[in-house]
Amino acid sequence: MGVLAWIVVGFVAGVLAKAVTGVRGSGCVTTVLIGIVGALVGGVLFRAAGERGLTGFSWRSVFVATVGSVVLLLAYAALTGRGRGRRDRRH
Secondary structure (H helix, E strand, C coil), rough: CHHHHHHHHHHHHHHHHHHHHHHCCCHHHHHHHHHHHHHHHHHHHHHHHCCCCCCCCCCCHHHHHHHHHHHHHHHHHHHHCCCCCCCCCCC
């Protein structure tokens, strides 16, 4: 997969993962980085489960990258205590 394909897959996966987890407040570059690192995490997870990892520029690769990005964001939230429940609640 070329650099441009990694950026596109990373951005799409990062946006989808942020929507699933409820994470807000990061820019486009951070979203792409979340997606790219998530793609690597997803590839490792899928290969450990006996499936194919990333297979090039395809919907399956976006799915693998999104799963990895969700795992990455949830792990980050668990380690830092920055979950969805930390919103400013006004009564």
